[in-house]
Amino acid sequence: MGRLLRSRPFEPATARSFPTQMLKRVALFAIVALYTAFAAGPFVWVATMSVRTTSEISLDHYAWPAKWHWEKFAQAWFNSNYNVYFENSLLVVASAVAVLTVVGSMAAHCFARYRFPANRVLYFVIFSTIIFPPQITIIALFQILVQYGLYDSLVGLALVYVAVQLPLTVYVLESFFARIPGDLFDAARIDGYSEWLIFWKVSLPIALPAIATAVILNTILLWNEFLYAVVLITDESRRTLPLGIQRFMGDQLEDVGMIATGLMIAIVPVVLIYMFFSEKLIQGMTAGAVK
Amino acid sequence: MAKVSLRRLSKRFPSASAPAVDAVDLDVAHGEFMVLLGPSGCGKSTTLRMIAGLESITAGELAIDGQRVNDVPAKDRDIAMVFQSYALYPHMTVFDNLAFGLRRRNFRSTEIERRVRDVADTLGLSALLARKPYALSGGQRQRVALGRAIVRDPKVFLFDEPLSNLDAALRVGMRGELIKLHHRLGATMIYVTHDQVEAMTMGDRICIMNGGKVVQIGGPLDVYRDPVDTFVAGFLGSPPTNLLPGKFDADRLVIGDNGLPIERRDVPENVIFGIRPEDVTIGGDGAHARGEVLAVEPLGAETIVRFRLSGVVQDVLVRGPRTVAARVGESVPLTFDLRSAHLFDPATLHRIV
């Protein structure tokens, strides 16, 4: 079982001189540190600003918070409607992701496990829409929602979100479903399970990791979604979080402190998910890009 | 060709409690075909990789042609290796795969051309030079991997279980090819395998390893006939040596309910009696034991019969001739060739006689 040890890059015997090694490592380190500051810096900055009042910020934009004004979060939440935006986002995203998971896994299971003439064609039809620019559907979606009275409603938005994320969901799940060994299905059939039960009791439980990945992925992408929301929602009381934040940009004439707090409210759920599920999330978002 | 010396060579991985390779002493002579044999995880591959320079050496000395090479990078050791998975460059043609090492060493292109074509001819790859690895069969890929090593004309050839990924028929053929290759090139070759048939047929000498340590070094027949302990006795040969517990009683060795006329001479009272299946005859005069037939496995050229000796827990395997007149359930006399038998100390598992 020495093979197991070989999956890491090996450390061969080297005879390189110490100084050049040192120099290379220092240079590498410097680049890494610089880039980390570059990537993470903006967020740290926003985080500090979120707990400082706007007047404090105006004095010095880059100072470390002297006093941590945690009450700003409460202010943003209750006084600036962030609670409404947050709730709306939560509702829309949760329902859309739930529907997506069920509908997507049903389709993925079918594509992966049944051989029928139209299988590949239908799969391609759904999968190819990943390339479509949203512009091709957005105007018509607007018209359709207006026509059916779903314009400016969370229900309408959620439905649109389901359609938008369906191709990706089916794609992520299909490859996983396909890898489940067929013997399990054969055994279940012999035991007399109906096709639906096989889906519920065999496919879904085994595919839980992929489903979890799809759920996390969809949650984050839809939580951050802006274009469809801005087109299909206008009423203040139904805005999702991205819309709510955007409103403040023009609205409060650069109440930088409050906006920063609002940004943090939007960022925190994502960061939490990321902290707990970083591996899954990274894998999910990058799946399929690796060939 | 060159000689390779290992002195107390050790490798300890950072997270492991026990060393993967523990103080290995080994001398490989000029032009010798040395086989490192042992079960999975015994440290043979790690040892090979240390010789190649792909693993750093924790302790001990490694010398090639008398020069210490512990800190010499792999590429400067003038060593070529054939990997178990062939490790061909997937994006290069066969020609480029063979030529790559030479190009990296700034050989003249005429020289490269000559060498590659020579080797391709020898290995029957001439028609495949423009193909990429994905278009080759397993056996062809193996030959390209071999060719890549030969073309370098190195001091030492290293093989890391190169035949394990081939199917049985191909394996037998390649074994012959490698033996012929060794005779022709006369190069020093170190070969790692867990297959004792390969070891026996190909090696000038075999170094048997277990648990990171060297157990025995010797020529194939020497190791076969005179195993140093029960591990070697049980590892070489298929079916393996029968190892039965015995106790001396006056002038007999009692195994179960059977007694063998063996003199006790400076040996402990309890011993392990070892005898190879081919050294037991069914029937014969002067039967040493009676065995009840449990199973008869006809192999075509011979038959393996499984016996139960009364009073003995383990089954005894016996190699019989093509047809054996024994049926399951019969009780049959067995004769042991006592000159080829061994006694092992049950405490140390070492051979005593």
Added chain:
Amino acid sequence: MASLVSRPTGVRAGAATRVDRQPWSAIVLFLLPAFTVYTALTAYPVLRTLWNSVHTVLPHSARFAGIANYAALVHDDIFWRSVRNTFIWSCVSPVAEVSIGLLLALALYARIPGRRFLRIAWFTPVLMSYVVVGIIWVWIYNYDWGAANAILRAIGLGRYVQAWIGDPRIALPSLIFVTTWMWTGFNMVVLLAAMHSLPSEVLEAAELDNCGWTAKLWHVVIPLIRPTILNLVVLSFIGKMKIFDLVWITTKGGPLWSTETVSTYLYKRAFEWSTFDLGYPSTIAAVWFVIVLAGVFALTWLFRQRERLEF
């Protein structure tokens, strides 16, 4: 046992029952919800947009317009400006994002300490909403107190301070910089995964073939991750062709159309300008749709892997 014929395993592991005994009702049941959604909210809208494009679509009526919209499009300067901007974005971004991502991946591949943390840290910009990112960068680009100019002043390069998104000449590059900031981490993670999936024995063989670090990278690693690199380029291209959120938050297409993209222009014509005609924007959408598809096909064909890279 020679008479036993092994069962063909089919296209994928455990491909199911034979065609004639397919559980058709189950298949339809499984696919129905997905395809209902797809048809109603994706396929039909596409068709409707195409229909719109040959009509003048007013709030309560629609008049057939033939190719009038398409003809008007040809002369629409703003449209072509936005196409130019979007194309510049889609061509520059992949190059920048993937090459920098590659360099970063190489740095982590070299096993520097803290790489697990770094991998997670460098990935974070990808997770944030474009809204959040947009606002932060508007602040960074602020002329008076934004970080960009503040840093320049702090290191003595004060004469280089700019109105990063207020100056038509550099607004677009400034935005391209932002998307690069966002997506480089993503590319890095993907490339790193690709590198780690390379068989270590091939790299060892290269080591024995007299390859140092750079030689290994050039001759082995990069050729073998070429398919992944291509994938990332295509992904980046598609992403930039669609871009809306970032522009909307930061510059809304200004100043002076310098950052106008096709999607912002379309949005304005459909929902902001008081023309009330949805036909013309639909034309824009239709034309753009074709251009995007063509672009993707061209890219994939251009960089296609001519043979399989099995390993």
